[in-house]
Amino acid sequence: MDTQKALDDLRTCLGQRLSLSKSDLDLHGQSESHFPLSPPDAVAYPETTDEVAHIMAVCARHRVPVVGWGTGTSLEGQSQAFSGGVVVDFSRMNRVLDVAQADMVARVQPGVTREALNEELRATGLFFPVDPGANAALGGMAATRASGTTAVRYGTMRDNVQALEVVTAAGEVIRTGTAARKSSSGYDLTALFVGSEGTLGLITELTLRLHGQPExxxxxxxxxxxxxxxxxxxxxxxxxxxxxxxxxxxxxxxxxxxxxxxxxxxxxxxxxxxxxxxxxxxxxxxxxxxxxxxxxxxxxxxxxxxxxxxxxxxxxxxxxxxxAILASRPGARAIVTDICVPISRLAEAIEETRADLARAGVAGPILGHVGDGNFHAVLMVDMEDEAEIARAKSASDRMVERALAMGGTATGEHGIGVGKLGYMAQEHGGGWAMMGAIKAALDPDNILNPGKLVPPRT
The missing domain is CATH 3.30.70.2190 (Alpha-Beta Plaits)
Structure with missing residues (x-):
């Protein structure tokens, strides 16, 4: 890895849109959750797909890690550069490219936020329904397979992304999916990249399904x-x-x-x-x-x-x-849990979790998208109190074990990142190794968001 040579090459292309300022690096090295500050070596601000492809080609040549960044609202460390390298901030790729009202789809760049898209759609009688709460960037929402409050009726990002443009680890630009509503043509590469958390490629354009605004x-x-x-x-x-x-x-x-x-x-x-x-x-x-x-x-x-x-x-x-929950304990940080169980087991899961948290002496108000069996306990901890952190993490582990025993999952919507990495083998068995094989095939030098989602390289 030759980070300095990569940065020199990128400066030629991006000029002042390659930032090395401490404030910018720190901003892109933090998380809304409990993970420690981890600044990257540089932050790149591309404006076109060609520039993203050039960034990837340069970083691939010098084997420098690359991490995508939308608005930084992920909760499991997905957008943090724990291995250093270059963070690619998509905030300047924020245009709605096309709205096809008759087909009920929109083509957007990854930096468009869900609120900005719906503002653009106000006069069309259409809207984009996926609402994770935060005004997240749509590229990041696709990368983490986000959902939220409306998923019970309209589905998650998995159900509402029809096609993608993606820059691969080698800097190649590919397109997945079509303008057609369905296809039986080959592997579903769109579904592969939705939820891949930036470990397989960088999303540079999305074709999204829209819905009619209700009367x-x-x-x-x-x-x-x-x-x-x-x-x-x-x-x-x-x-x-x-x-x-x-x-x-x-x-x-x-x-x-x-x-x-x-x-x-x-x-x-x-x-x-x-x-x-x-x-x-x-x-x-x-x-x-x-x-x-x-x-x-x-x-x-x-x-x-x-x-x-x-x-x-x-x-x-x-x-x-x-x-509001964080404000109820000033100075606390959150370990945010995110389990999802069959809805028939939801009440049982919540009551057992509440009892467990009470026994452990961990503050953890609960809220959730109960229509699809997904709930969160926001475990508030003093990051200076190692014993409290240990109790909270143990309680979080037991929540996941409880969910898996009930036929559920470790994460309903926040994704894996590094925070949920330790649960993947238990949930997926041999399937986790298969994910690692796909990652190795598409990113042999392990430069795309390394250390996240898949088994660590040996």
Whole structure:
């Protein structure tokens, strides 16, 4: 590896768009989660696919690691350069290239954020539904196979990415997928790169599936005496075929935190936050069915919101829950858990987790996308207290073991990075080695986001 020669070559191409300033390196070396600062050697700001290809070719020639960067909102260390090298920041590749209304697709560069795309789509009657909470870049969302609050109805990034343009480890530009809605032509390379966390290539363009903006939207919040009652309501609602657009759980500890942070006055018990999309009649009928089911499980305090401002306030509160929880213990950092289980086991998984955290003396408010069995415990720790960190990490390990024993997964949406690397063999068995073989075939020098997702090279 000859980092200096690579940087000299890149400076010729990028000029001032290759940054070596300490502030820039530190900004691109940090995480929203508990991982330590790990600055790269340089940050590159390409503006075209050709420039990305040149960056990759130079780094391949000098065997310098390359890490993609969207907005830096990943939670398992995916965008941190733990091996040094060059971080490729896609913030200048932020154009919506084309919106094909008749085909209900949009072509975008990877630095476009989900909010920027939906702003661009406002006059078309279409929208892009995947909502992970943070205003993440769409390239990063594809790389981590993100999902979020709307996945129960609209699916995850896996379901909404139709085609990609990717720069490989050798600097070659390839296209996966087509403008057609389906294909039986060869391996599904689009699906391979979605969720690969930048270990197989850098995404430089995405073709995304769009959806029609609903005629009517209704949101609500409903309180329950227990998490079990709330989850039973979700299961019954799904089994009745009610097409919820969002259905989120916050436990009493999370409610306490968001009340203090957002000025809400919710009762300090578990709550479901939900939203219905459809026609005026359909939304009203869905709400009535849900209300009857919730009442059977002790739901109370319904607060329905049809005005956009009220809905926005509700979902802003939910999206800010992570920061509200952190604010409830000033100075703490978060070990963010992300398990997903079959929905029939969800209440059991949550209650066992809550009991385990109480025994361990670890603060961990719980919230989650209960419509698809995914929940998070935000484990707050003092990073100076090694004993507390150890207790939290042990509790996180037990959460994953519990999820796997129930037929679930170590991560429903945050991905692997380095944070969940230790669980891959247990979850995938020999399949993990196969992932490593694919990585070795496409990136033989191991320069694309090394140390993440796949087995370490020996």
């Amino acid at each position: 009517a939207i209704s949101a609500a919040v409903c309180a329950f005496d227990s998490v079990g009652d709330a989850v039973a309501t979700v299961i019954d609602t799904i089994q009745c075929g009610v097409p919820m657009a969002r259905i989120e759980l916050v436990d009493e500890d999370s409610v306490r935190a968001v009340n203090a942070y957002s000025g809400m006055d919710l009762t300090e018990t578990p709550h479901l936050l939900l939203e219905f999309h459809g026609s005026d009649t359909g939304v009203r009928e869905q709400a009535e069915v849900f209300g009857a089911i919730a009442a059977d499980h002790g739901g109370r305090g319904f607060d329905w919101a049809t005005m956009p401002e009220a809905r926005t306030a509700l979902w802003t509160m939910r999206h800010n829950a992570y920061y």
